[in-house]
Amino acid sequence: MKRQFTRRAALLAGLAIATLAGGMAEASAQTIRMWTFLNPAGNAPREKALAEIIANFEKANPGAKVSVEPQVWDQMTPKFLAAAQQGTAPDIVWVITDLLGDAIKSGSLADLNKLFADKWSTERKKDNAGAYWDLCQVDGKQYCMFQSRNYVGLYYRPDLLKEAGIDPDKLTTWPAFIDAAKKLTAKEPAGTVTRYGFGQAWSEAQPDPQIVIPYMLAKQGDLFDAQGRARFATAAGIEGLTLQTEMVTKHEVTPKLVTSWTVDDLYEQFSAGRVAMITGASVRVSTLQARMGKDKVGFMLYPGVDGKPHSPGVMAGWAVGVWSKGKNVDLAGKFVEYMGGAEADKIWVNVGGQTPGLASTPATMPDFIADPANAYLAVAGKGSATAGWLAPIAFSVGGYRQALNKAAQEVVTNGLSPKEALERAERDFNRRNNR
């Protein structure tokens, strides 16, 4: 009986020591929490890239652990703002461009200059320079670094365009684009359309910019005035919305059902071969290529107006920042710096299929960039450099895409004129933003 007791005591003591040792090891490890819409356990190219970057970082920094808490992309930023006010925000957050101004103004993001960028060499700073870097700069402070850079343009099926004798490089005017869309629209003898030339997504749920936006940007330069009030019901806006809606009502190259299609529906329809060209974001090309085949997805810039070869596309992306009041600000900064550094940038491009974030990256992987299947990276890069538009951050612009999509719905389903629909969209946007 006594021996049994001694054995039990020894076992318990052993367990206690093991638990204590485990606890101490855990205490010495530093975990940083990150909110992003990417799930490193997922199979999408960007998710695989993030997983690899995290693994590399953890290997190079023993004791550091990056814990990703995947979020719904369009709710992540407001959720972060609320969590920051309540002291429960993650150490790192990916902020959507539309709400970057709000995030900076709220004081929730730390100055990356102090954390690491001040120590950078001139070459390193030059490597990062550009519109995305500048967008994060307010009053000499650097609040974020962009990841998952995005350029919204047009997807097309190279095989179908080739079959129809259409050269995508020559689609530099809207009339030429409409002609191509008509050629690509296929009908059965009974009249049923089996494939539409051009797909769009006008749902208000998680919308991407549709063609009225590049048209307006090409003609009037911006969508808002200096006070942040919408400038939708302008001559350019009316022409742009007319162009967009006539794809359904006049040219019949777009199905009327696009009034309810979301971007995800649109990608599904494109994957299924129901549409030959669609509006789309460059960041999704790699995902669709993985699904459909690399030779089945091409990416081009919007046609231009007034003799210009291209209309500006909306540039977006994810502004990655460090929570200013987090407990692990230094380590979080270290990870953000690594995630935007040369080694990680190659992974983002190679594994994630993303546009390079650093000017030096393409030169380090010439074969990858030269692969015709990866031509979209150069197209998106060209768009960003020559025709891109980044939403202003001086005021919140959340809801502008929804307002313009609703205007298109109103024209096609309720018979409003483009002018009436845009006046309403403008009024709703301004009222909801208290402007």
Place this chain on the structure above:
Amino acid sequence: MRSSNVSAYSYIAPAFALLGLVLFAPVFYGGWYSLQDIRYGAPMGFAGFKNFARLLDEPDMGATLLRTFIHTGFSVVITIAIALGLAVWIDHLAPRFAFLVQIIVIVPWIISTVVAALLFRWVFLNDIGLAAWAARALGFGSFQPLTSPAGAMSLLIAISVWKRVGYAVIILLAGLKSIPDDYNEAARIDGANGWQIFRRITLPLLKTPLLLVAIVLTLSNINTVETPLVTTGGGPGDATRILAIDVYERAFVNFDLGGATAMALLMFAGNIILVVAYVRFTKWKA
């Protein structure tokens, strides 16, 4: 007597405290939140009734209320009419077959609302999809309810009826089973026909389950956000933008949390008024 009351209260106090915390604390918190100036997701200062006043200034509020009334009214009336017919029919079936029909009828009720809404959306999303094929086969030509205001609202009402009719059938069937056969027999002996029995005996005795069904259906239709959000997103245009969608969009699209909370509170008050009105109107006695 008094000490036994104290003991009784002490037994139920923890449960009441928990219920209070779960049910009423959010309402009080919401009330406080609605009076705040909310910026960046957090209260920045007392705003009085500014959030409520802004709602009254909304030019589209009347139209949103009307759409909510149409959606709820048609959904409740059609659901109850179909459920009553089904319940009476099932009540006359042989037990085994009745059980089978009940199982079939209740299935939509137990399916997740989001899954059901997604299924309907997929069916109607494509112009060469299942619904379009069926419509063409039946000679209706092009059938795209999601592209017209009336079609989208009709589709939402149809989904609501499909989803909730099973619940209503079960409650009404339970009510029918509780009516003693003697009443019907006595009426038959007195020469009443089927319709007269239903009109004069069955329907009055179903008042309590009917009231319960009406209240539950009304509240669930007014407060439903999943079905319109997933199926139509409030569109096309504003055609299916009902109150619950408006609250959602204020909170999670425009991030106007103050306005959204104020509106949610007004909806909560409206729900309570509706229940009281129902009970008063039907002079319900438990």
